[in-house]
Amino acid sequence: MRDVSSFNGLGSSGASELFQILRDGRPRTRSELAGQMGLARSTVTLRIESLMELGLVGFVDDAVSTGGRPSSRIALKAGSKVVLGVDIGASHLRVALTDLTGHQLREAARSMEVAIGPTAVLDAVVEMASGLLADSDRDLADLLAIGVGVPGPVEHRTGMPINPPIMPGWNRFDVPGYLQDHFHVPVLVDNDVNVMAVGERNAAWPDTGELIYVKVATGIGSGIVSNGMLQRGADGVAGDIGHIRVHNGTGVPCHCGNLDCLEAVASGPAVAAKLRALGLDAHTAEDVVRLVGSGNKDAVHAVRQAGRDVGEVLSACVSLMNPSVIVIGGSMALTGEHFIAGIREVVYSRTVPLATQHLQIVQSSSGIDAGVLGASMLAIHDAMSPQRIDDMVLGLGETIPG
Known part of the structure; x- marks a missing residue:
């Protein structure tokens, strides 16, 4: 298995430092890179050659060139790898093949x-992933990493x-090791809501430093972004709001063993159970979404009350974290404004105005793509x-001079 707990995203020396500069996709000349790095042009050229040999960067067309010679500008080759x-959900499985920009x-x-x-489940992942590689005329040499989101707590160090x-049956199952045996690349595994938070922020809120992504579906959980970084906590369970007790409960048992957990009161199945009791x-x-869509009062x-229950827990989160955006995702978000209105009603009434004056509570723009998008970004961040x-x-067996 791969221990990813030490990764901090900081730059290092050599060719990797040059590559981090080129990750933004903007073409640069050797002279520009040498000036930016404070190195001799010859040293930069050697590092560029190594990255080219790996297929990670290459020359790009120069619009002002008329002589037919290769451009001297170098940029990331996003499609080379x-x-x-x-995205492993409670009742679904999605696998996506992406380039190095997340496309x-x-x-x-x-x-x-x-x-x-x-x-x-993982055999199905292997089958689907292998099919995507074959359909795209790719082989394992083109694959750099795999990101996986699962609907439960994950020990971040081991995955x-x-x-x-x-x-x-999943407790302490070596998910990274199982997939590595088939694909021979690093495998990064995280809780599905953490992964969705990464995907949503990358797609819709890239400049937002403080964000909470809340998934309300079969279960309830949240992913927390603070200062632009995903927060996992000491043991990887930060954001597990689904097992906070709410006051509106009536002694409903939760599968965790406690009573009146938010998940037992306001999740999709919990709301469906309340509606079944009404005949x-x-x-x-999905049945709840259908009934709301048909106008069933x-x-x-029930959906509005579920939103209020979620809002009760989130009001405490807002006071603790002061996010600028709360994104609501998962199948219950598809009930639209009825659910989100219940959340807003409680959050805005129970939190001090200073904490909510700029707060946006919105539906996920990534929808069902948030999980697979975030898992891809998890893999890209490791691969690059x-x-x-x-x-x-x-x-490569080469020594890059410093």
């Missing part, structure tokens, strides 16, 4: 219960799920990290 993003090249999805166990409530045909969050009322670039350059 690929990563895989894997999606191909995707596959299927319905699958995570409760059938890790071997069956192993730890006592995940809705994932029987409505509702078993899943009982469903609208200074440590990985240095390792690849060293693998």
